[in-house]
Structures are given as C-alpha cells and as structure tokens.
Amino acid sequence: MERRKKLEKIHLPVIIEMDEDGYYIVSCPLFKGCxxxxxxIDEALKNISEVIxxxxxxxxxxxxxxxVGFRELxxxxxx
Numbered sequence: 859m860e861r862r863k864k865l866e867k868i869h870l871p872v873i874i875e876m877d878e879d880g881y882y883i884v885s886c887p888l889f890k891g892c893x894x895x896x897x898x899i900d901e902a903l904k905n906i907s908e909v910i911x912x913x914x915x916x917x918x919x920x921x922x923x924x925x926v927g928f929r930e931l932x933x934x935x936x937x
Contacts, residue, residue: 889913
C-alpha cells in the first residue's frame with residue numbers, strides 16, 4: 859500500500875510588477891531566481907505557483923530567508 863504524503867499549506871510572499879509591454883512579472887523573494895510572468899495577474903500567479911513548487915522540491919523550507927516586509931524608499935534623481 860502506498861503512503862500519501864502529508865501536505866502542509868504555507869504562505870509565501872510574492873511581488874507583482876507590470877513591465878513596459880503590459881505583462882505581469884511575479885517574483886518570490888525567498889528563492890533565488892524564482893520569477894514568472896503572465897498576461898494577467900491570475901495567469902502570473904498560477905505560473906509562479908508552479909515555479910515555487912519546483913523551488914520547494916529543491917529547498918529545505920527551514921533554510922528559507924524570512925520575509926520581513928516591503929517598503930518604498932524615496933530617492934532623488936537628476937532632472
């Protein structure tokens with residue numbers, strides 16, 4: 859008899875941006891190189907979920923960096 863793996867639900871942060879062509883770029887900052895995109899937010903989130911599943915197969919969850927938060931920073935640029 860085959861044993862079923864116990865699934866654990868985890869919550870991971872993602873960052874969503876829109877590029878100059880209107881595509882949604884999604885990244886999970888806890889993994890290096892964990893990025894995807896989609897023509898809409900739902901597609902982008904579905905795609906990043908698949909990428910995160912691959913990253914989780916290769917990474918021990920206890921070794922992940924802890925996401926602290928997102929902040930905006932004001933800087934000056936030359937006019």
